[in-house]
Amino acid sequence: MSSSDKVETLRWVGDVDGHLVLIDQTKLPVEFQELECRSLEQVWEAIKQLRVRGAPAIGIAAGYGVCIGIQRAVDENAVFAQLSKSVDYLATSRPTAVNLFWALDRMKAKASSLKGESAASIRSALLAEARSIHEEDRAMCHAIGRHGATLLRDGQGVLTHCNAGGLATAEYGTALSVFFTAQDEGKHVRVFVDETRPLLQGARLTAWELTRRNIDTTLICDSMAAQVMREGKVQAVITGADRIAANGDSANKIGTYSIAVLARAHGIPFYIAAPSSTFDLSISDGSKIPIEERAADEITHGFGRQTAPTGVNVYNPAFDVTPAEYIQAIITERGLIAPVSEASIRQVLGRE
Numbered sequence: 135m136s137s138s139d140k141v142e143t144l145r146w147v148g149d150v151d152g153h154l155v156l157i158d159q160t161k162l163p164v165e166f167q168e169l170e171c172r173s174l175e176q177v178w179e180a181i182k183q184l185r186v187r188g189a190p191a192i193g194i195a196a197g198y199g200v201c202i203g204i205q206r207a208v209d210e211n212a213v214f215a216q217l218s219k220s221v222d223y224l225a226t227s228r229p230t231a232v233n234l235f236w237a238l239d240r241m242k243a244k245a246s247s248l249k250g251e252s253a254a255s256i257r258s259a260l261l262a263e264a265r266s267i268h269e270e271d272r273a274m275c276h277a278i279g280r281h282g283a284t285l286l287r288d289g290q291g292v293l294t295h296c297n298a299g300g301l302a303t304a305e306y307g308t309a310l311s312v313f314f315t316a317q318d319e320g321k322h323v324r325v326f327v328d329e330t331r332p333l334l335q336g337a338r339l340t341a342w343e344l345t346r347r348n349i350d351t352t353l354i355c356d357s358m359a360a361q362v363m364r365e366g367k368v369q370a371v372i373t374g375a376d377r378i379a380a381n382g383d384s385a386n387k388i389g390t391y392s393i394a395v396l397a398r399a400h401g402i403p404f405y406i407a408a409p410s411s412t413f414d415l416s417i418s419d420g421s422k423i424p425i426e427e428r429a430a431d432e433i434t435h436g437f438g439r440q441t442a443p444t445g446v447n448v449y450n451p452a453f454d455v456t457p458a459e460y461i462q463a464i465i466t467e468r469g470l471i472a473p474v475s476e477a478s479i480r481q482v483l484g485r486e
Contacts, residue, residue: 415480
């Protein structure tokens with residue numbers, strides 16, 4: 135895969151009256167299909183149904199979604215009315231990924247600074263803000279990769295869970311940015327990819343991204359992680375995160391906590407890679423992170439085929455929380471956070 139063939143998860147087409155185009159990730163890896171979002175409802179549906187997913191990408195999509203939501207506003211009052219409606223509506227799409235709310239709050243704050251301006255000026259400024267969110271994420275991903283690559287040696291085996299690559303962000307990703315950057319630096323790493331049930335983001339998305347980059351990739355079932363560790367094939371684990379509490383407790387795709395426990399049992403360092411926008415310092419610990427529960431048919435009728443008895447009870451949390459004590463370091467665009475504690479988090483992020 136050449137540098138000109140990088141995955142572009144989502145992009146804005148046109149000016150203030152333009153629209154959002156994104157890769158429909160529910161079609162991968164068999165079909166590459168882009169979806170045009172020209173209405174607020176289409177953006178909401180794309181986020182809700184995981185056509186676009188990954189905390190940073192959700193935040194970017196939400197920023198552009200606000201721009202779509204105010205396109206028909208003809209005066210200042212209408213802009214703020216539609217803005218409020220759009221923000222409230224988009225906030226209902228996914229409850230766990232903090233980047234969604236961070237981006238919406240940022241768009242609201244920008245709009246508040248523009249009171250008294252014309253509708254056209256506000257719309258233009260908000261599109262510029264959404265584009266800034268997009269470009270800043272691209273830069274953050276590359277910085278995360280540079281910091282994270284220092285943790286990997288040539289020839290190491292690394293395990294990852296779910297998808298935290300270009301499909302989840304603006305370009306290089308978070309966890310996958312570490313692998314891509316290591317490759318750029320001439321290091322050879324062998325990446326073991328969990329399937330990530332029940333929606334198989336690892337098998338469908340991460341394996342797709344890694345193989346396109348010609349990175350040595352081995353796909354395994356989630357339940358195989360312990361055996362791979364026991365056989366000495368893995369020397370590090372790196373995953374992304376959707377929300378990180380003030381003390382470092384980190385919410386990520388369901389199954390991440392299990393891997394962290396396994397890594398501890400086998401003496402393998404477990405790392406989280408995430409931008410500063412994924413931290414939610416308003417909550418003290420992971421017990422306060424809302425966990426999205428998804429539809430039962432994702433388990434009973436995965437990808438359209440029934441694999442469980444009709445009427446069986448189902449519990450389908452989309453995320454779990456890994457306690458900070460299991461995390462060796464958090465890789466951010468501002469550097470490594472280690473040890474993982476509230477004090478070190480605030481020091482690296484520069485937040486009181």
